Amino acid sequence: MGGPGSSPCASCKLLRRRCAKDCIFAPYFPPDDPHKFAIVHKVFGASNVSKMLQELLVHQRADAVNSLVFEANARVRDPVYGCVGAISYLQNQVSQLQMQLAVAQAEILCIQMQHEPTLQSHHQVLELDQDDKALLLHNNIDNCNNNNNNNLGYAMSSGQFNSNFASPSSIMQMQMQMQDPLKQESLWT
């Protein structure tokens, strides 16, 4: 924090201003990491970041800053797609895994039917917990729809971008069926 004798935070250093005692940036942009604020300022701008932080509760601000830094880094690395490139890549991974899972599920059904032709219902084949059932049901719904109807409809590798993708809220809703977001520490490193 600012004040007589104390070092200004990275933001106030970059902005060349006095670091007030109640500086909104100081808790999240320590003076020993100037790059962190520099990159956020470059992409979002100091005043926008300040506004965003002011609209949040204090206990939410650290995570907000970390996510802004993550997004800013992604945008600097990939000026065209930013984080959206990563989302597209992960969506493709999810699709591929779902296809592999569907193949494996079909295979085990075949094997079980060969061994026990009198098997009544397919849900006796795998012992699944509630979460896995939800995932399977969800995967089947996804596979029934056009692969990219509810997903980001573009492939990173080809560099094409289909702007007809679902809104972020519908994507979030779809994903929220799984569980609450897991805020992994590894995201921030």
Place this chain on the structure above:
Amino acid sequence: MNPKRCAACRYLRRRCPKDCVFSPYFPPNNPEKFACVHRIYGAGNVSKMLQQLPVQTRAEVVESLCFEATCRIEDPVYGCVGIISLLQTQIQKTENLLARTQAEIAVAQTKHSQNQHSEFM
């Protein structure tokens, strides 16, 4: 006022020049698009970003900025990083389920071959 101003110049209440950097990507019939991007990034930053990139990539830049800005408005704490986190979780769960299913296949195949072997004995 010129009724043919782009959404950005309308929002910023300024004249829309012929070479306006925003006008190809922010048509006047969609004012929310620019409002959303302006709220998170600011007009100056968006303009700088567009000017630093080749013209053929700018449409995609604008779409990705809009998407990220919309994510940030809907989730002010995590933005689109929340979506990344959820996708990573989904990948992990699907991988685990796939591994379990493949293990089940291996067990079932082993059982089947053992049964076949004992039938011949």
